[in-house]
Amino acid sequence: MIKGSDLFVRALENEGVTRIFGVPGEENLDFVESLRNSSIELVVTRHEQSAAFMAATHGRLTGRPGVCLSTLGPGALNLATGAAYAHLGAMPMILITGQKAIKSSQQARFQIVDMVATMKPHTKFSRQIVSTTSIPTIVREAFRVATEERPGPVHLELPEDVAGDMGPDVPLVPPHLIELPIATPAALDRVAEMVRQASRPLVMVGAAASRPRLGAYLGDFLARTRIPFFTTQMGKGVVADHPEGQPIDLWVGTAALSERDYVHEAIDRADLILSIGHDTVEKPPFLMGPGGPTVIHVGFTAANVEEVYFPHASVIGDIGPNLSMLADRLQGQLPNGSALLPLRDDILRQVMEGSDDDRFPLIPQRIVADVRKVMPDDGIVALDNGMYKIWFARNYRTPLSNTLLLDNALATMGAGLPSAMMAAINHPGRQVLAVCGDGGFMMNSQELETAVRLGLNLVVLIIEDKAYGMIRWKQAVDKFPDFGMTFGNPDFIAYAESYGASGSRVETCEEFESVLQSAFDRGGVHVVVVPVDYSENTRVLIDQLQSRVLAGGVANNGD
Structure with a gap:
């Protein structure tokens, strides 16, 4: 006989899982105890959303499903954004959530949300496990579905009584390679x-x-x-x-x-x-x-x-x-x-215009250019979502494949830091940079503590404009009054230090490159804050490009 949670963890080991990211709850305690006695590392994060972003990025970088964990109800709901992030971004991932006992209801409806139904629109499939004997086949099917094209997330709900039940020690299902068809x-x-x-x-x-x-x-x-x-x-x-x-x-x-x-x-x-x-x-x-x-x-x-x-x-x-x-x-x-090909040089020359501009606060083109100078060829840049993402997409060169991670599917804020943390875990010998706006950074900034606790080498670049810059830009483009987009920030240096990280603020354009390089040389977790001048958003991406259309440079096919 074997306990359900022990069988579940053995099935995960059978799939090659080495880490699970998440925030446990009381409904997961049997599962957590089974993890304690397994080869799988439990990486405790400070928010379930971050755990999901990390698991999804693991899937993106390796092609193998990352795994995240939450309790029922409120914790499970916090995984939903990460599930959608993986679903739209085609990243293989397994989400495991707890649930109250299904054979009794001694706590009535307390904290109970129908997470199987909630997760269905955001996953490839969502299923509750109702017996220990079904665990090996359900887990194998979950990993198969998550990995096959088009990859994505799969949700499994493990009720606490099923996790704690004793059942027959049924055999595991061995994974096997699934060959994809080729064209005729x-x-x-x-x-x-x-x-x-x-x-x-x-x-x-x-x-x-x-x-x-x-x-x-x-x-x-x-x-x-x-x-x-x-x-x-x-x-x-x-x-x-x-x-x-x-x-x-x-x-x-x-x-x-x-x-x-x-x-x-x-x-x-x-x-x-x-x-x-x-x-x-x-x-x-x-x-x-x-x-x-x-x-x-x-x-x-x-x-x-x-x-x-x-x-x-x-x-x-x-x-x-x-x-x-x-x-x-x-x-x-x-x-x-x-x-x-003859068009190439002129296209890139115009795109890279502004890369050596020395005004302060820095313009986005100069930020991208200096980041490129500091990052080695195999360095990994993980972008959050904001106006700077457009500039990195246009201007950043990638000498090696898979060295720029960005999301243009769900395009959610708050994913940049957890994504970079996962890259640093997977590639401990490479330089990893998280690039976040001040708005997106604060959505999951608490994970600095997780990064410090894990002993990661990671630099977090915060591009500061004290506003939701992309929406503010679109507001101006649509000729609405400037309203509702600005906010204040904490002292980011003191904030980083309170978690045990280091911090630096860029005070001049000329020092940005050296400050960034020093942050990498120092090692550990280091936050670098750089003010940005986003006036280029309108000058280049609206006025300059529109003038080319009017001059006949590019056909105008509508907005």
């Missing part, structure tokens, strides 16, 4: 011919290409075809901008906006776009319409047909092998493959 030769031949016939082809790399195993395939495909490429925001950093040992300078930019930006000069001139891994959960990188380019969708699954995205042909199946087989058909047969 006919589909590959048809698409290859369409690419060969194109006069100005362009590759777009999107969110679904961010699976950890795909970087080498993408780099090889681009090197063999020599077709220039751009990325969506979540495709940023999926493949190196200039991979070592391969032909360089094929990257023409990132579509941080849906239209009118400098990269759209290449997009609007393309007569064919090979869209690799685009997921329409993202803000559109370009808007399809009458007279636009032919679009070929290369994806694990068929494209969702949307008003702004309706591909003309598809290559469906395992993206990596499909790209290799497509490259076999295209290598050396694309006389027009690099036709749009």
Whole structure:
């Protein structure tokens, strides 16, 4: 005989789980005791939402489900944002929540929320465990569903009486590799011919290409075809901008906006776009319409047909092998493959304008440029959500794949610090930087204590404007009065030190780079605060780009 919680933990070990992130409650106590006697580390966070963000980022970085834990009701509800973050972002994750006993109701309805129903819209499936004998099969199914394309979160509810029940020691279900199908030769031949016939082809790399195993395939495909490429925001950093040992300078930019930006000069001139891994959960990188380019969708699954995205042909199946087989058909047969490449230098020159501006407070372009100087090629930057995310998406170069983590699906504030913490746990030998606005940072700032307790080496860059900057910018663009967007901040240096971290404030433009470098050299958890001048949001992203449209630089396809 075996206790239900012991069997559950053994099933998790069987899946290769080494850490669980979360905040336990009394309904989890049997489960926590089983963890104590297992090989799995319990990482206690200061809020359940952060635990979910960390588990989701583990899934994104490794391709294996991260696991998070909460109690029932109020704790479980705090996981909901993280579940949606993983669901829209296609990150494999398992959420485990507690519940009151289901065989009796001695506490009536106290704290009880129907979390199975609550989690259904935010997960791939949501299920309550009602018997110990079903635990091995349910856990195996949860990991299979979470991992298979399209990856995402799965919710399991473990009631306290089921966790504490004794039952037969049923065998575990061994995991096995699930092979993905590949496209048919006919589909590959048809698409290859369409690419060969194109006069100005362009590759777009999107969110679904961010699976950890795909970087080498993408780099090889681009090197063999020599077709220039751009990325969506979540495709940023999926493949190196200039991979070592391969032909360089094929990257023409990132579509941080849906239209009118400098990269759209290449997009609007393309007569064919090979869209690799685009997921329409993202803000559109370009808007399809009458007279636009032919679009070929290369994806694990068929494209969702949307008003702004309706591909003309598809290559469906395992993206990596499909790209290799497509490259076999295209290598050396694309006389027009690099036709749009001459646009690259002028696009990037205009995008990078302002990178050496020395005004203070710093403008976003200078912040991005100095961060790039400090970060080594394998350094990881994890972005929260705010106006700076657009500037990093446009301006930050990624010499190696998967070194810039951003969310353009749920695009929730508060995820930057937990995401960076997970990157630091997974890659303890690499420099990791969390980039947060002052608004987003304060939403989960309590996790500084967790980072210090875990002994992480992590720098947190707080970009301070004392406002919800992106919404304030949009408010101004829409010509509404400036109202309801500003706030005060604590002394961030004293705040960091109260958790046992270190802190620095940037006082001049010239010292920013050295302050950031010193924070990394010091080690441990270090907060760096830099004031920002967001006037560039309007000058560049509205006035300057709009003037190009009026001058005929980029077609205006609507807002």
